[in-house]
Amino acid sequence: QGQLKTRFFGRNSRLVYVPVVDSTNILSMQLARQGAAEGTVVLTDSQTAGKGRLGRQWLDVQYCHVLSSTILRPTFSPYLLVMIASLAVVNAISSVSEVVASIKWPNDILIGNRKVAGILIETSHDQNGRMLAIVGIGVNVNGLSDQLASNKMTGIATDLQRPGAIATTLQTECGYVVSRETFIAHLLHHLETLYLGLQQEANEPVAMVNQSTSRLIREQWRSQLSTLGRHIEVRQGNTIVSGVAEDVDETGGLLLRNHSGLRVSITWGDIGYPTE
Numbered sequence: 001q002g003q004l005k006t007r008f009f010g011r012n013s014r015l016v017y018v019p020v021v022d023s024t025n026i027l028s029m030q031l032a033r034q035g036a037a038e039g040t041v042v043l044t045d046s047q048t049a050g051k052g053r054l055g056r057q058w059l060d061v062q063y064c065h066v067l068s069s070t071i072l073r074p075t076f077s078p079y080l081l082v083m084i085a086s087l088a089v090v091n092a093i094s095s096v097s098e099v100v101a102s103i104k105w106p107n108d109i110l111i112g113n114r115k116v117a118g119i120l121i122e123t124s125h126d127q128n129g130r131m132l133a134i135v136g137i138g139v140n141v142n143g144l145s146d147q148l149a150s151n152k153m154t155g156i157a158t159d160l161q162r163p164g165a166i167a168t169t170l171q172t173e174c175g176y177v178v179s180r181e182t183f184i185a186h187l188l189h190h191l192e193t194l195y196l197g198l199q200q201e202a203n204e205p206v207a208m209v210n211q212s213t214s215r216l217i218r219e220q221w222r223s224q225l226s227t228l229g230r231h232i233e234v235r236q237g238n239t240i241v242s243g244v245a246e247d248v249d250e251t252g253g254l255l256l257r258n259h260s261g262l263r264v265s266i267t268w269g270d271i272g273y274p275t276e
């Protein structure tokens with residue numbers, strides 16, 4: 001609490017800490033359905049069923065990570081959520097270290113070609129039909145990457161070794177231990193600033209809307225993407241689409257130029273870089 005730089009996020013009763021939980025996203029969704037305030041943040045030291053996308057697991061070594069979920073009720077388009085969450089992580093890493101992180105489409109935060117953080121956004125609606133969003137962020141802050149790969153990650157060690165899925169930690173990359181409290185304070189500050197900007201824009205009278213906030217966020221997000229300009233393979237279930245990642249569209253979808261010269265729009269999947 002002492003280090004928080006936010007106005008709302010994680011303040012007073014908006015901070016829920018549980019030493020161990022199945023998944024902070026699951027607990028947050030329950031709390032949100034019970035009416036928890038916007039900006040409520042659930043934090044834990046370890047998850048027993050941490051969730052990745054598409055039914056995958058998110059693994060941790062106790063006390064080493066920032067494992068957080070923030071309850072939001074956005075009135076703007078949900079595609080912007082993964083953008084602000086990604087930017088908040090990249091900015092928080094810059095705030096606590098000299099390390100430069102980048103975004104691998106759609107939801108990975110990388111240092112070099114190693115994954116340091118992942119984002120899982122889950123949306124739903126409350127009884128009044130308003131959008132409810134849980135922004136789950138897992139950051140490998142401390143510990144060393146080989147610890148991460150050998151500890152309880154053993155079960156998916158092969159998964160972590162597939163190209164593009166190599167894990168790292170902030171400590172491994174910057175060479176010193178980073179306070180998780182300090183990291184959370186920066187993360188929530190960046191997330192809140194970006195979120196409140198978008199909420200304000202969404203609530204402006206129609207005549208005044210010039211969408212400069214969302215445009216700026218899209219541009220910032222695009223400029224941090226390490227995926228563009230590269231030859232990629234997108235795995236979508238059992239299908240693989242390959243080509244050059246040329247650009248992103250308005251809503252963050254990836255625009256791929258395939259081998260026949262056609263432009264394909266990609267809205268989901270996992271990216272691999274076949275030439276590396």
Ligand code: BT5
Pocket residue numbers: 022023024025026047049050051052053054056057058059060066067068069107108115116117118119120136137138139140148156159160165166167168
């Ligand atoms: C993600 O999924 O990257 C989203 C991860 C979100 C985790 C947070 S923690 C707080 C909140 N509560 C939750 O329950 N979840 C959120 P995806 O893109 O599907 O990546 C999952 C894949 O990343 C796995 O299949 C592994 O290959 C790899 N992986 C698992 N744990 C990792 C770790 N700690 N660091 C790096 N890679 C990991």
